[in-house]
Amino acid sequence: MNPEADVVDAATTDQNVTVNWNADSTVPLLLSFPHSGTRYPDDFGYAPGLAFNVIDYPSDRYVDELFAHGDVLGLSSIRANFPRAYIDVNRHQHDIDQTMLEEPERWYGRLQPTALLNGTTLFWSKAKETAIYDRKLSHAEAKRRLATCHVVYHQALTTMVEALRRRFGSSVVIDCHSMMQFDTKAQGGRARPEVDIGTRHGESCDPALAQKLLECFERRGYDVGLNRRFAGGEITLRYGWPEINQHLIQIELRRDLYMDEETRLKNDRFEAVKQDCADILTEFKQFIEIQQGGHKTTQDREHQEMENSNG
Numbered sequence: 001m002n003p004e005a006d007v008v009d010a011a012t013t014d015q016n017v018t019v020n021w022n023a024d025s026t027v028p029l030l031l032s033f034p035h036s037g038t039r040y041p042d043d044f045g046y047a048p049g050l051a052f053n054v055i056d057y058p059s060d061r062y063v064d065e066l067f068a069h070g071d072v073l074g075l076s077s078i079r080a081n082f083p084r085a086y087i088d089v090n091r092h093q094h095d096i097d098q099t100m101l102e103e104p105e106r107w108y109g110r111l112q113p114t115a116l117l118n119g120t121t122l123f124w125s126k127a128k129e130t131a132i133y134d135r136k137l138s139h140a141e142a143k144r145r146l147a148t149c150h151v152v153y154h155q156a157l158t159t160m161v162e163a164l165r166r167r168f169g170s171s172v173v174i175d176c177h178s179m180m181q182f183d184t185k186a187q188g189g190r191a192r193p194e195v196d197i198g199t200r201h202g203e204s205c206d207p208a209l210a211q212k213l214l215e216c217f218e219r220r221g222y223d224v225g226l227n228r229r230f231a232g233g234e235i236t237l238r239y240g241w242p243e244i245n246q247h248l249i250q251i252e253l254r255r256d257l258y259m260d261e262e263t264r265l266k267n268d269r270f271e272a273v274k275q276d277c278a279d280i281l282t283e284f285k286q287f288i289e290i291q292q293g294g295h296k297t298t299q300d301r302e303h304q305e306m307e308n309s310n311g
Contacts, residue, residue, distance in 0.1 A: 091234050
């Protein structure tokens with residue numbers, strides 16, 4: 001079985017998830033953009049008259065553009081093309097608010113909701129404290145979203161991570177997000193750090209990786225938190241296993257740095273932040289190359305070991 005061939009196949013078969021796979025990458029680093037989708041499905045069916053800045057509020061708009069230099073560096077990436085409110089791939093598939101479903105007692109899976117109060121479960125019920133739907137979701141449409149978006153995203157990401165681990169002996173995923181400038185009123189309304197790096201309080205990656213990213217942002221003048229506001233969601237939990245050299249780091253960029261939070265338009269600092277992200281990715285890639293002992297893959301190292309033993 002060739003896992004890299006499987007990744008390429010996945011990239012050409014699905015419209016809901018975009019996979020950019022670089023088989024020639026020199027490092028086991030890839031970027032994940034689970035919330036930057038801008039293609040609104042025809043079957044979304046949110047309440048008529050809902051303002052765009054409300055329905056788009058949960059999405060991490062432009063974050064994939066801020067880290068676009070990853071393509072120049074030859075890094076692989078994965079991007080959800082649908083908006084976060086439609087279905088949130090950073091939630092567990094059982095994280096469902098039963099009040100959103102028709103006949104919830106007949107749902108085929110488990111119903112284990114988490115954030116009912118603010119409506120940020122698998123299918124978001126609220127955005128900016130405003131109800132997204134004036135109806136219930138049918139079982140068929142809820143299951144279709146799970147099958148065509150959530151399952152597809154995680155199957156593709158799993159394949160990519162496994163391909164990197166087979167080739168390099170390790171994998172490092174940067175899961176890229178954005179956040180509002182202030183906590184909600186219910187949370188106290190405090191200002192958030194400009195950048196927050198989440199590692200599940202040190203459980204999802206080698207601490208040296210998180211420390212390196214923190215230093216990269218701080219040297220460029222950013223106020224950076226480490227697990228100060230968001231420690232990581234489902235993706236961090238599912239893929240962050242340093243015990244098997246599988247590392248996951250979540251990055252949250254504060255939106256006011258590069259966009260108007262209300263109009264959803266880029267601001268005059270967008271290009272500067274984008275350049276900083278490009279420089280940080282370049283530096284972080286070099287750091288991983290050094291950790292990896294150069295550009296050697298698992299196969300390269302095994303071949304070198306054989307030559308040394310024969311010599």
